[in-house]
Amino acid sequence: SINQGEEKTVGIGDIFFEDSKGQVLKDPILGETITGDSFKYELTVVELNNEKISFQYNEYFYQPGQPGQSIGYTYIPGTPGGWMVKQGFNKQFDYVLADKVIRFKGYEFEIISVENGQIKYKRIK
Numbered sequence: 407s408i409n410q411g412e413e414k415t416v417g418i419g420d421i422f423f424e425d426s427k428g429q430v431l432k433d434p435i436l437g438e439t440i441t442g443d444s445f446k447y448e449l450t451v452v453e454l455n456n457e458k459i460s461f462q463y464n465e466y467f468y469q470p471g472q473p474g475q476s477i478g479y480t481y482i483p484g485t486p487g488g489w490m491v492k493q494g495f496n497k498q499f500d501y502v503l504a505d506k507v508i509r510f511k512g513y514e515f516e517i518i519s520v521e522n523g524q525i526k527y528k529r530i531k
Contacts, residue, residue, distance in 0.1 A: 413518065413528040416451055422461060423513065423529075424448035428468065444468035446489065449499075449510065454525055458500050459508070465495035 408414050408423060416422055428444025445467045453460035471487035501508050507530075508515040514531035 408515075408529045410529050410531065413526060415524050415526045417524045418451050418454055420451050422449040422451050422527075423510070423515070425511075445492070447495075447511075451525070452498065453500075454520070454523060456503065456520060458502055459525060461499045461501075463495075463497045463499060465492045466490060467492055 424446060425448075426444065426446030445465060447463065447465040449461040449463055451459060452462045466489040469487055469490045472484045474484035475482050499510075503517055503520060503525075506517045508517065508527070512531075513529065515527045516530045518526040518528060520526075
């Protein structure tokens with residue numbers, strides 16, 4: 407993620423901005439960290455030229471892992487947790503670079519320059 411006032415440079419295929427929200431809990435029995443009710447989203451640059459920038463928006467939810475278990479003499483390993491794509495929560499957005507400001511979900515980013523397939527920007531809000 408990028409903090410307010412921080413500058414960053416990205417190109418096609420790079421994550422322009424990401425944010426996540428959720429709860430982090432500690433399992434009192436297993437002592438493991440569990441993430442509950444968590445989601446994140448990201449904007450990935452998919453097209454960039456001197457006139458426009460296109461982003462792919464994807465939203466994810468956290469699927470907690472399952473612990474392993476023993477059945478008789480057989481141990482069945484658990485499954486790791488991870489981020490899963492939320493179906494229907496993805497879209498492509500286009501912005502005109504001449505506007506010099508990209509607004510998305512209450513955030514604002516100022517375009518500083520576009521050179522050699524890279525965009526330099528900073529978060530202003």
